Amino acid sequence: MDGMTRHRGESQAHPARRLRTPPANQPVGTTGGDGPAHLVVSEVTVRFAGLTALDAVSFTVAPGSVHALIGPNGAGKSTCFNVLSGVYRVTSGSVRFGGAELTSLRPHRVAALGVARTFQNIALSPHLTVRDNLMLGRHRLTRAGFVSAGLRLPSARREAVRHGARVEEIAAFAGVGEALPVPVGLLPYGVQKRVELARALCMEPRLLLLDEPVAGMNGGERREMAALIRSVRESLGISVLLVEHDMGMVMRIADAVTVLDFGRRIADGPPEEVQRDPEVVRAYLGDFDSGGLGGEA
Numbered sequence: 001m002d003g004m005t006r007h008r009g010e011s012q013a014h015p016a017r018r019l020r021t022p023p024a025n026q027p028v029g030t031t032g033g034d035g036p037a038h039l040v041v042s043e044v045t046v047r048f049a050g051l052t053a054l055d056a057v058s059f060t061v062a063p064g065s066v067h068a069l070i071g072p073n074g075a076g077k078s079t080c081f082n083v084l085s086g087v088y089r090v091t092s093g094s095v096r097f098g099g100a101e102l103t104s105l106r107p108h109r110v111a112a113l114g115v116a117r118t119f120q121n122i123a124l125s126p127h128l129t130v131r132d133n134l135m136l137g138r139h140r141l142t143r144a145g146f147v148s149a150g151l152r153l154p155s156a157r158r159e160a161v162r163h164g165a166r167v168e169e170i171a172a173f174a175g176v177g178e179a180l181p182v183p184v185g186l187l188p189y190g191v192q193k194r195v196e197l198a199r200a201l202c203m204e205p206r207l208l209l210l211d212e213p214v215a216g217m218n219g220g221e222r223r224e225m226a227a228l229i230r231s232v233r234e235s236l237g238i239s240v241l242l243v244e245h246d247m248g249m250v251m252r253i254a255d256a257v258t259v260l261d262f263g264r265r266i267a268d269g270p271p272e273e274v275q276r277d278p279e280v281v282r283a284y285l286g287d288f289d290s291g292g293l294g295g296e297a
């Protein structure tokens with residue numbers, strides 16, 4: 001795994017990849033909670049009419065780590081994601097983030113705890129500019145501002161200015177600063193995916209859930225996205241859980257890997273160990289889509 005050591009940390013050389021964490025004196029609700037938190041998935045089972053999509057799956061995402069969730073098609077990765085973001089209910093088991101139990105919460109309550117997600121397919125408004133899409137990403141943080149907009153105009157305007165400045169910082173961090181005035185639909189696919197990640201960052205999350213962030217990208221776009229994900233961890237200290245099909249990318253950027261197959265966890269650990277695990281190798285042999293375990297990112 002020399003590929004992993006070689007690539008670690010290279011993103012810090014990128015001048016735009018510096019972003020301060022928001023200061024403590026920002027308005028209430030502008031940070032996703034109080035500091036680092038573990039995401040603890042315990043014995044989670046999800047059944048759909050006779051089919052067990054997840055079977056007593058457990059894993060822990062450590063604060064400030066990049067954790068990959070991998071497995072062949074149909075393994076249960078998206079189901080797991082939907083559980084973590086409050087979209088699916090578990091049949092049994094628990095998911096805790098910091099002190100909070102997530103399994104009974106609606107998606108907006110999960111987001112309010114500092115868990116932000118992107119989707120496998122782009123979920124931006126194509127006719128709106130990048131700036132407006134990112135401002136929408138701050139909606140959770142600006143609700144008080146919207147309510148008071150007609151009542152206390154100066155304070156609402158000050159808040160809007162502050163959010164606008166933060167949006168510009170985040171856009172620069174994600175390498176989409178130049179694109180702020182451009183309608184999202186006019187941008188190349190790889191740039192749109194970075195805008196989506198930037199929008200999730202606009203929620204000031206503590207945990208970022210990324211569903212196949214490099215799917216459909218060419219080699220250059222993949223490397224750019226991998227560098228951005230590493231810098232999210234390195235310069236912001238945000239934990240990242242990513243579902244990914246591209247094994248080369250997983251092996252390079254993940255600190256820990258959980259492997260699912262037919263809804264069961266078959267391996268969990270550092271990438272170099274998981275990659276050698278005979279059960280993982282067997283699961284991937286039949287999965288020609290993945291390009292095998294040594295795939296190039």
Ligand SMILES: Nc1ncnc2c1ncn2[C@@H]1O[C@H](COP(=O)(O)OP(=O)(O)O)[C@@H](O)[C@H]1O
Binds near residue numbers: 053074077079
């Ligand atoms: N809403 C649903 N209703 C019924 N079956 C589902 C639903 N979502 C997923 N499944 C089934 O659960 C299994 C796991 O699917 P999924 O989590 O999408 O796998 P992956 O993302 O790893 O490819 C599959 O057999 C899939 O058909």
Ligand SMILES: [Mg+2]
Binds near residue numbers: 077
């Ligand atoms: Mg899926």
